[in-house]
Amino acid sequence: MASALVAVLCLGLLQSLLMPKYMEGIKEGALISEYYEEERVAERKQHDVLFLGDCEVYENFIPQTLWDVYGIHSYIRGSAKQKMWQSYYLLEETLKYEKPKVVVLSTLAMKYGNPADEAYNRLTLDGMRWSRAKVESIQASMTEEESFLSYVFPILRYHERFDELTAEDFTYWGKRRLVSYNGYELQTGVKPVTEIPEAQQLGNYQFSSRSYDYLDRIRKLCDENEIALVLIKAPSLYPAWYEEWDTQMEDYAKRNDLRYYNLLEADIDIDYTTDTYDAGLHLNYAGARKLSLYFGKELQDTYGLTSRKQESKLAESWEREKARMDTELAKECAN
Amino acid sequence: MMDKKWKDKLHRDRWIGILGIMLCVNLLMGCGAGSVGETEYTFKANEVLFAVNEKAEDTLEKLGEPQNVFEAPSCAFDGMDRIYRYDHFSIQTNEKKGEEYITVITFLDDLIKTQEGVSIGMTQSAMEQVYGSNYERNQNWITYFGQDTALRFVVEEGKIRAITYMAKEYLQATE
Numbered sequence: 290m291a292s293a294l295v296a297v298l299c300l301g302l303l304q305s306l307l308m309p310k311y312m313e314g315i316k317e318g319a320l321i322s323e324y325y326e327e328e329r330v331a332e333r334k335q336h337d338v339l340f341l342g343d344c345e346v347y348e349n350f351i352p353q354t355l356w357d358v359y360g361i362h363s364y365i366r367g368s369a370k371q372k373m374w375q376s377y378y379l380l381e382e383t384l385k386y387e388k389p390k391v392v393v394l395s396t397l398a399m400k401y402g403n404p405a406d407e408a409y410n411r412l413t414l415d416g417m418r419w420s421r422a423k424v425e426s427i428q429a430s431m432t433e434e435e436s437f438l439s440y441v442f443p444i445l446r447y448h449e450r451f452d453e454l455t456a457e458d459f460t461y462w463g464k465r466r467l468v469s470y471n472g473y474e475l476q477t478g479v480k481p482v483t484e485i486p487e488a489q490q491l492g493n494y495q496f497s498s499r500s501y502d503y504l505d506r507i508r509k510l511c512d513e514n515e516i517a518l519v520l521i522k523a524p525s526l527y528p529a530w531y532e533e534w535d536t537q538m539e540d541y542a543k544r545n546d547l548r549y550y551n552l553l554e555a556d557i558d559i560d561y562t563t564d565t566y567d568a569g570l571h572l573n574y575a576g577a578r579k580l581s582l583y584f585g586k587e588l589q590d591t592y593g594l595t596s597r598k599q600e601s602k603l604a605e606s607w608e609r610e611k612a613r614m615d616t617e618l619a620k621e622c623a624n
Numbered sequence: 625m626m627d628k629k630w631k632d633k634l635h636r637d638r639w640i641g642i643l644g645i646m647l648c649v650n651l652l653m654g655c656g657a658g659s660v661g662e663t664e665y666t667f668k669a670n671e672v673l674f675a676v677n678e679k680a681e682d683t684l685e686k687l688g689e690p691q692n693v694f695e696a697p698s699c700a701f702d703g704m705d706r707i708y709r710y711d712h713f714s715i716q717t718n719e720k721k722g723e724e725y726i727t728v729i730t731f732l733d734d735l736i737k738t739q740e741g742v743s744i745g746m747t748q749s750a751m752e753q754v755y756g757s758n759y760e761r762n763q764n765w766i767t768y769f770g771q772d773t774a775l776r777f778v779v780e781e782g783k784i785r786a787i788t789y790m791a792k793e794y795l796q797a798t799e
Contacts, residue, residue: 405797486694486707486714489730490786492765492778527696567697 304444307451308415310461316468317369320347321379321416323469324366328386332602335387337594338363340472341376341507342395345523348571350393352471353614354581356607359589360596365472368413370406373398373503375413378426380507382417384514391517391592394507396538396549397530402497404432414440470614476573477621478566485569488529496537508545517592520549524559524580526569548591550584557583574618664770665789666739667729669713676773676791680717680724684708687715712736718794729789738775744787748779767795 311318327333338361340346347367355361366379376394383389404410410430417423427440439446450458468474511518520542522530535551542549557579561569564576572580588594598604666675674683684690690708698705703719712735716728734744740754748766755775760767764785767776774795778786 402799403796405799484692484694486709487732489788490778492776492786493763495763527694568695570696 300444304442304447306454306458306462307447308443309447309450310457310465311412312461312466312468313457315412316474317344317347318412318416319465319468320472320474321366321368321413322418322465323416323467323472324364324383325418326467327364327471330606332600333362333606335362336364336389337361337597338391338393338588339380339383339389340365340367340393340395341371341380342367342393343371343398344369344474344571345395345397345521345525346393347469347472347474348476349523349525349577349580350584351473351574351577351581353473353607353611354578355585355588357611358582359585359594360598361585361588361594362597362603362607363471365469367395367472368416370401370409371395371398371413372401372404372430373500373507374429375410375426377503377506377510378422378429379413379417380510382420382422384510385420385422388514389516390594391519391588392507392511393519393521394504396520396522397525399496399500399504399538400534402499404430407432407435410435411446415443467613470610473577475614475617475621476566476571476577477618478573479563480566480568481562482526482565482569485526488531491531494531494533494537496534501541504541508547518547519592520547521584522549522551522553523572524552524555524557525571526553526561526565528570550587552580552584555583665768665773665775667713667789668739669710669736674726674729676726676729676789676794678726680715680726683715683726684724725791727791727794731787738787742777742784742787744784746784748777748782748784751777751779751784 309315309318338355340350340363344367347365350363350365352363352365355363366383368375371379376398380392410427410432414423414427414430417426427437431437436445508518510516520538522535522538530551530553538549538551541547559565559572559576559579564572564579566573664675664677666673668674670687672683672686687708687710690710692709694707694709696705697703698718703722705719706717706724708715708717709732712731712733714730714732715726716730717724718727719725731744737743742751742754751766755768758768760769764778764780765776766779767774769792772792774790774792776786776788776790776795777784
């Protein structure tokens with residue numbers, strides 16, 4: 290019995306060593322699990338706004354700005370290439386912890402109709418705590434080559450990293466640090482837009498029934514919980530957002546009495562020579578700040594969100610968060 | 625009773641006949657480009673023959689200076705996605721473990737043809753005469769699949785509007 294326990298313990302330790310840490314290189318893998326740190330802090334538990342989706346949310350909206358200017362308490366449960374089904378299950382899981390007033394959903398993932406991208410699945414799914422929502426999200430996300438067991442025992446997936454271990458793996462073995470700012474991934478680089486590739490003609494512009502099914506589920510879940518659902522398309526110039534896709538989202542929003550913001554067309558004054566770190570795919574801090582200022586006003590005016598700055602403990606926690614971000618900003622600017 | 629020598633000859637001739645028929649059947653089945661799972665689609669431009677899934681370095685060197693290069697960091701993972709634009713076509717590459725691979729070749733106009741002679745503007749029936757009818761249809765997309773490659777046409781009102789070669793893995797990840 291004792292030897293079996295020792296064996297299990299050793300395997301557990303080995304597994305935690307072999308799993309990617311996402312602390313320095315690919316930080317996106319840490320985003321989902323950081324939410325649980327937020328929920329441990331009593332005064333921060335109940336958010337006004339929850340963002341869901343892919344990099345179009347976690348690199349374009351800044352919760353710190355929403356707080357500083359509007360007193361809106363928000364969190365971004367974003368992850369790289371988060372699919373619609375993953376957004377649904379993350380929402381389902383989040384509702385076990387809290388009930389936000391507004392859910393903001395990135396619609397870019399409507400274009401993905403099928404499970405794909407095992408590597409990206411991992412970035413979303415490995416960070417979720419075990420729950421029925423996680424089980425169902427894995428089942429919805431798995432490609433044919435994947436096995437459920439490899440999610441239960443990640444060592445089955447990551448054992449091949451044995452000869453790829455780096456200093457990061459040992460430094461963060463058994464410990465973590467926060468890499469995001471309430472789910473926002475800070476980017477300070479500047480790479481101006483020079484030319485955007487022309488959009489390829491598609492043979493089928495219709496979003497899949499699978500994507501619509503999960504969008505419907507998100508909508509119904511919000512309805513049942515009296516949460517306002519807001520659909521957005523971030524102001525990213527690439528990849529292409531086709532007019533046919535935009536029309537589908539407009540129509541969906543209209544049919545279901547929702548607001549849909551195509552932020553590519555909003556009057557936000559984004560300067561694509563200075564406000565993007567990757568030539569128009571995503572905004573940098575300066576661009577995300579402009580977007581957050583714009584969108585925070587919309588949230589305030591349209592959804593009646595009021596400032597919570599009078600909540601002293603919450604305000605103090607946001608001061609600490611601001612100090613953390615300012616330190617990082619100063620470091621980035623110095624580099 | 626048949627002479628043993630004749631029996632052996634008949635037996636041998638029968639087997640030669642059977643083998644001959646099998647060979648002919650195999651040859652006939654192999655005819656016609658685009659048999660699913662058997663053909664990998666290649667493309668030739670500026671006298672350079674290449675295909676998706678290949679390492680890009682050699683091809684890019686042979687093709688010479690592109691008109692422009694668009695670079696985008698791969699979402700989350702290390703490495704860059706690049707689109708090299710040339711006269712009449714573009715090549716998209718993605719990085720895997722530090723190596724650049726060709727994932728998509730896109731026709732930009734009707735001034736180039738596939739290796740089999742099909743170009744934008746031709747009719748669907750002309751395309752089918754070349755590639756056959758063993759394709760997958762999804763609204764206006766007609767896709768011929770090889771082992772690891774796909775040759776995809778956008779067909780509207782009976783005419784080809786777009787032509788793309790794609791790595792199968794990339795196609796599956798983006799749909």
